Amino acid sequence: MSKTFTRIGKEIAIAIKEGGSSSPESNARLRSIIQNAKAVNMPKENIERAIKRATEKESESYKxxxxxxxxxxxxxxxxxxxxxxxxxxxxxxxxxxxxxxxxxxxxxxxxxxxxxxxxxxxxxxxxxxxxxxxxxxxxxxxxxxxxxxxxxxxxxxxxxxxxxxxxxxxxxxxxxxxxxxxxxxxxxxxxxxxxxxxxxxxxxxxxxxxxxxxxxxxx
Structure with a gap:
């Protein structure tokens, strides 16, 4: 489960970087990833933490x-x-x-x-x-x-x-x-x-x- 949450966290970071928005309403890929996170019972606070981390200037950049x-x-x-x-x-x-x-x-x-x-x-x-x-x-x-x-x-x-x-x-x-x-x-x-x-x-x-x-x- 920890491995799955880590993978989703990276997907969130990439989606925000590519989509240019941390809002699920305006970022279709991010919206899809959040749906997947909920499907595997990823806690809401983990999702919110991953989104916040991805928007910080010092956040890791994944390729x-x-x-x-x-x-x-x-x-x-x-x-x-x-x-x-x-x-x-x-x-x-x-x-x-x-x-x-x-x-x-x-x-x-x-x-x-x-x-x-x-x-x-x-x-x-x-x-x-x-x-x-x-x-x-x-x-x-x-x-x-x-x-x-x-x-x-x-x-x-x-x-x-x-x-x-x-x-x-x-x-x-x-x-x-x-x-x-x-x-x-x-x-x-x-x-x-x-x-x-x-x-x-x-x-x-x-x-x-x-x-x-x-x-x-x-x-």
Whole structure:
């Protein structure tokens, strides 16, 4: 939970810097992050503290970077980071790949194997699924389906802002939203091979600079 709150705190800082506003009403990305923070039960005071810290002159400046590489047995890995020290992050990630017989690759060598998507989880109370899908299809939505406690919407990464605005205009309650990198093909490994890849994934995910990790190994 602490790791999740730290990740959200960085996202808040980046959203305020890029959006130029600490007000959720005028900063769509910040508004989305606050929704996600509430979805994982991040206390209100933690959210307010992160916003305040991000507006201070001495606040840390985070840079988003994408790393690409291959784990053992040809498993593709994409790593999203938010760092205030690029040299440290590069050195750490390279060391993880080296320790686990992986390869840190050059930009563009892995990213093309994944589809960049956005998603929205919305409250399903009083919503007709077919009608909602019909209304959203012109906004780039690719999938609308019902889960146990919500409705899930999938769309291309580039349509995030448009769909967010449309849902808010329709007064639909957004529970959480974000981005995913979905592998176009999945690789199945045996138990021993899976353990080798998981060793690398665990090292990466424990690093404080890591925001998200995506791979194409069958879980």
């Amino acid at each position: 988003e970077m994408l790393f690409e590489g291959y784990a053992p047995h040809g498993i593709a890995i994409l790593i999203e980071t938010a760092t205030d020290n690029n040299n440290r992050t590069v050195a750490n990630i390279r060391s993880y790949f080296n320790k686990c017989n992986g390869t840190l690759s050059t930009s563009g060598s892995v990213e093309f194997l994944f589809e960049h998507k956005c998603y929205f989880k919305i409250q399903k109370t009083g919503i007709d699924l077919e009608e909602l899908e019909f209304r959203l299809i012109d906004f780039g939505v690719e999938e609308v389906f019902e889960e146990q406690d919500c409705i899930l919407i999938h769309a291309p990464f580039s349509e995030f802002g448009t769909i967010q605005s449309e849902l808010e205009e329709q007064l639909v309650k957004i529970l959480s939203s974000g981005f995913e990198r979905i592998p176009q093909t999945i690789k199945t490994l045996n138990e021993e091979q899976t353990a080798e890849v998981n060793k690398l994934l665990q090292l990466i995910e424990e690093d404080d600079d890591i925001q998200n990790v995506f791979h194409n190994m069958q879980l």
